[in-house]
Amino acid sequence: MSTSGPYAVETDSPEQTRAFGRLLGDLVHAPLLIWLSGELGAGKTCLTQGLAQGLDVPAEEAVTSPSYTLMNQYQGRLPLYHFDLYRLSSPDQLEDLDFSTYLESEGVTVVEWADRFAVQIEGGLALRLQVLDDQRRRIELHPADPHQTSLVEQLLARWAEEVIP
Template identity: 50%
Template sequence: MPSATVTQTIHLPTLEATARLGHSLGESAEPGAIITLAGDLGAGKTTLTQSIGKGLAVPDDCYITSPTFSLLHEYPGRIPLYHMDLYRLSCQEIIDLGFEDYLYGEGLSVVEWPDRLNEIMPRDRLEITLEFTSETTRTAHLTWHGKMKSRATAFDITE
């Protein structure tokens, strides 16, 4: 039986490399896609999401910020960008607040603190974990699940 996941590790030596990764992910995103983001504070989750937004053609006057306190930010673009921060929510609160409508909606959902989804974690998703490798460099670990695994080679971050 073929593996249900494809895993990639990408070295991000500069902020520009992170921006290229995000832009490529945004450009290739399809309606209903889900990207989960994990990583320590300051690892670059919001920076990556800003670049995903650029790839989705989110207008420049819609500055993408962390939804830490508002829980969800929605941005217009080629397809809508739904940026969620689930840190302060339980799985039941996520359900009660209707976040599943976004997860299975027509936009691209970018989810920080995805472990809060528990049993409602979508099967088809891209999981990205960002880790510090030095003060200025990061490593991105990408795990493509379900139908998303066919997209694993659909982008290029080389200069």
């Protein structure tokens, strides 16, 4: 596999989208910023639920979209900071949430609706989810650096091994 994109997978169900997120969470062992984009219902929260499983967030802790609270925090092997920008009216409101503090944390920061504003922050693993039909999704992965490229390549190798064709 090449060290540059494009990288993409297709999932056949919400369960598979969660499983993909879980594999990503299993592989993350250092702070990471994940930008999620895609239309309403594309599976951003579903993928984040799987990511939380992979980060060992307790199963009894419901991972939900922070559409109204704007940020939810979960404690697992690494802290998970889950942002949702859908209801923000300007990028200036990110500072009201103390967003930059989470970017410098030792956890995993997930930002849903990352394409809502042209937020110019270097780095981060960008995942674009696309609806193919009622169940199927395409997930494009865009790593920002060699470390993330390695992570994506490991993820796709594990995905190929674990997903039943």
